[in-house]
Amino acid sequence: MRIIGSVLLLILFIGGAQGFVFSYYVEQPTPVAPVIDADPYCGCALEKKFGLPEGWNSTDIWIDVIIILDASEAMGEVALDDASSLIESFIGTDVGDVLITDTTASFYTRVGLIATSDTAQVIYNLNMTKADEVKDKVQIQKGLKQIDVAFNAALTMFADGLKRQSDQSRPLDGFKASQGKIIVNDFLEPGDVPRPGLKDLASDGYYFTDIQYNYMATIQLQPDKNRVAYPGHANDPAVNAAGGSYRVVPAGVPYSKMRANCEEGSVASIHDADKAAFVNKQFNSVLPNSDYYWIGYSKGDNGWTWEDNSTNTYTNWDTTNDVWKRLDLVDGRSTPSKPHRLAVCLQPIYLMADWRLLPQFFETWIGNGATIFYIYVHSISEEVDLMIKLYEAQRDIEVVRVNWPTVPTVAKDDDDLNPNNRMYRTEVGAAVNDCILRSRATAELAVSSGRVPEIAQIIHKQCCSDLDEIIAPLNRNGETLFDIIEDYRNRTLKNSALPGAFLFKHSFAYVEVNNWFSISHPSQLSFQNYSTVDYEKKVWQRGYRSKVIYVPDRVFRAHVHDTVNFESKQWATAVVDPIRARVLHFRQVVSKAMQTSKVIAGTDVLREAALKWQDSYAARVEAAVESDLLLQGAFNLTLSTPVWPNLGEKVLKEIETCRVDNDKMKKDKCVTEQRCRSTMRTIRPDQWIEPDSDEAWTII
Numbered sequence: 001m002r003i004i005g006s007v008l009l010l011i012l013f014i015g016g017a018q019g020f021v022f023s024y025y026v027e028q029p030t031p032v033a034p035v036i037d038a039d040p041y042c043g044c045a046l047e048k049k050f051g052l053p054e055g056w057n058s059t060d061i062w063i064d065v066i067i068i069l070d071a072s073e074a075m076g077e078v079a080l081d082d083a084s085s086l087i088e089s090f091i092g093t094d095v096g097d098v099l100i101t102d103t104t105a106s107f108y109t110r111v112g113l114i115a116t117s118d119t120a121q122v123i124y125n126l127n128m129t130k131a132d133e134v135k136d137k138v139q140i141q142k143g144l145k146q147i148d149v150a151f152n153a154a155l156t157m158f159a160d161g162l163k164r165q166s167d168q169s170r171p172l173d174g175f176k177a178s179q180g181k182i183i184v185n186d187f188l189e190p191g192d193v194p195r196p197g198l199k200d201l202a203s204d205g206y207y208f209t210d211i212q213y214n215y216m217a218t219i220q221l222q223p224d225k226n227r228v229a230y231p232g233h234a235n236d237p238a239v240n241a242a243g244g245s246y247r248v249v250p251a252g253v254p255y256s257k258m259r260a261n262c263e264e265g266s267v268a269s270i271h272d273a274d275k276a277a278f279v280n281k282q283f284n285s286v287l288p289n290s291d292y293y294w295i296g297y298s299k300g301d302n303g304w305t306w307e308d309n310s311t312n313t314y315t316n317w318d319t320t321n322d323v324w325k326r327l328d329l330v331d332g333r334s335t336p337s338k339p340h341r342l343a344v345c346l347q348p349i350y351l352m353a354d355w356r357l358l359p360q361f362f363e364t365w366i367g368n369g370a371t372i373f374y375i376y377v378h379s380i381s382e383e384v385d386l387m388i389k390l391y392e393a394q395r396d397i398e399v400v401r402v403n404w405p406t407v408p409t410v411a412k413d414d415d416d417l418n419p420n421n422r423m424y425r426t427e428v429g430a431a432v433n434d435c436i437l438r439s440r441a442t443a444e445l446a447v448s449s450g451r452v453p454e455i456a457q458i459i460h461k462q463c464c465s466d467l468d469e470i471i472a473p474l475n476r477n478g479e480t481l482f483d484i485i486e487d488y489r490n491r492t493l494k495n496s497a498l499p500g501a502f503l504f505k506h507s508f509a510y511v512e513v514n515n516w517f518s519i520s521h522p523s524q525l526s527f528q529n530y531s532t533v534d535y536e537k538k539v540w541q542r543g544y545r546s547k548v549i550y551v552p553d554r555v556f557r558a559h560v561h562d563t564v565n566f567e568s569k570q571w572a573t574a575v576v577d578p579i580r581a582r583v584l585h586f587r588q589v590v591s592k593a594m595q596t597s598k599v600i601a602g603t604d605v606l607r608e609a610a611l612k613w614q615d616s617y618a619a620r621v622e623a624a625v626e627s628d629l630l631l632q633g634a635f636n637l638t639l640s641t642p643v644w645p646n647l648g649e650k651v652l653k654e655i656e657t658c659r660v661d662n663d664k665m666k667k668d669k670c671v672t673e674q675r676c677r678s679t680m681r682t683i684r685p686d687q688w689i690e691p692d693s694d695e696a697w698t699i700i
Contacts, residue, residue, distance in 0.1 A: 406420040407423075539578040
């Protein structure tokens with residue numbers, strides 16, 4: 001596959017109406033040999049893993065990209081930093097990247113950058129490379145952004161750039177009138193009002209607001225829209241079956257909210273087998289890994305009706321016999337009075353043997369005011385199980401253990417047909433949203449903490465887990481996490497929205513190595529090393545390891561590091577100033593990021609908190625031992641056992657070795673750490689504590 005002479009225009013409005021614009025021009029394609037099961041329009045098949053055209057080779061592609069960056073007062077310094085990092089991340093250097101600016105290659109990308117306020121300033125004239133920076137080149141300017149001025153400057157840059165490569169030139173006069181198409185992807189946050197200028201800029205039918213940050217879906221719009229410009233398909237049976245213009249919307253919303261995604265159209269009606277086959281194909285080409293989609297057929301008081309009021313009686317009902325099964329429901333309905341102020345959701349922990357991390361997780365969040373914890377358990381060692389039981393027995397907090405085991409199957413761990421081998425991190429996204437729903441009945445606020453703790457990085461033979469994350473207030477005036485949230489809760493956000501979630505940005509941090517790798521009993525665990533903390537000055541952009549504290553009643557769907565949708569447009573995410581508080585992601589050795597970053601060294605931002613963590617934890621362990629609290633592990637381990645196995649590091653090494661082997665076959669198989677379970681020797685399969693799959697899951 002070879003794309004020659006394309007141009008691409010990318011417009012970033014992070015301070016005002018967010019969005020980007022794709023603009024491209026493609027000449028008539030050279031006929032290609034038919035491909036079995038290929039798309040009937042462009043003659044290309046899509047590989048299943050990422051949805052890219054088969055045969056995609058970035059070294060055979062050249063494309064001119066011009067980025068227009070909002071530099072007006074509406075942008076703000078924080079948003080400008082985010083935009084700068086985003087732009088710099090577009091350009092790649094490795095084989096397989098798309099935007100490669102190696103001028104020695106036969107085909108390569110040229111990248112331009114224009115900063116716009118009242119005027120348009122050319123920062124890079126189709127000569128930006130991976131080594132170039134954005135932030136030092138662009139400053140906030142007084143005035144309002146003028147898209148027309150910037151767009152004209154971009155067209156001029158396109159034209160001049162094409163003149164410099166006359167053998168690859170393309171006419172730009174009458175851009176929309178020719179085969180050129182302008183696709184606008186308007187990044188609308190909840191509550192945002194679409195900017196009319198962006199919709200007018202788009203070619204007819206090419207204005208989208210629902211793709212959001214899915215850049216791959218946006219790229220796939222290009223071949224989808226190119227195909228309608230190709231001649232010779234007037235008699236194509238798929239086109240005849242369509243009976244109109246169809247668009248697949250990967251919105252992921254319930255039927256009640258689907259109608260809003262159709263703008264001036266209707267949810268699809270199916271009136272015959274040809275149209276059903278056509279709509280199925282359109283859906284599968286955009287979302288090959290999904291197994292259902294909404295059509296405009298619903299049942300009301302008057303029976304089944306089509307949304308467009310058509311009267312065609314065609315149906316194709318599933319003939320499978322109904323099977324009734326009992327389901328135990330969790331009442332997650334919102335209540336006016338919540339027994340807890342802050343709930344903490346620990347994402348599914350699996351193949352976890354490092355019990356030393358649990359006290360830090362509990363004590364740091366208790367110190368921040370949390371009183372209820374939802375612990376999602378997949379597979380843990382006896383020591384981890386007993387440490388959770390210690391906190392389950394406490395009276396000042398509530399711990400809810402949520403069983404999250406493998407799905408029932410007779411397939412073996414290394415069997416390709418085992419569905420558990422196709423679940424990324426035991427479906428962490430589903431667990432996050434499950435916990436938000438549970439929290440609606442119990443807590444005013446909820447936060448999702450930690451990624452799968454055993455799947456971490458080994459640096460100098462030491463484990464650096466994502467449970468080592470703390471949201472830390474950084475002001476020395478005694479300001480608490482709740483003080484900051486209450487301040488932001490009373491603010492009005494863009495488009496008069498109110499806060500429905502509070503996002504904290506991230507920085508890497510470092511503490512001196514303590515005795516964690518040699519301790520043999522919970523009583524030996526110490527938090528004293530947190531008295532002195534180094535952390536980087538750099539604040540990473542939103543979405544990169546950021547943490548969100550949600551108002552559960554207001555969130556419709558969330559991701560690990562951000563909010564996806566709110567229940568209504570009156571809610572939005574408030575981004576907390578990182579000067580007041582941020583997520584400190586701790587490493588017990590200096591990370592590569594901190595080695596190249598400016599660091600604030602030797603701070604005492606956590607000194608008082610660490611003393612409280614230590615006193616609280618020591619009192620819990622001492623009280624449990626002295627009171628002969630009957631806490632016992634699955635294999636008879638107790639707090640009175642003088643020596644506890646400290647197997648976390650060994651288990652992690654085995655997993656890392658297995659992951660290396662998995663990487664060698666990932667082109668042919670779906671690989672997850674579940675495949676490693678049966679090959680581990682430090683903890684054998686029958687020694688893991690795992691909830692019963694048949695009790696936790698109901699097969700329907």
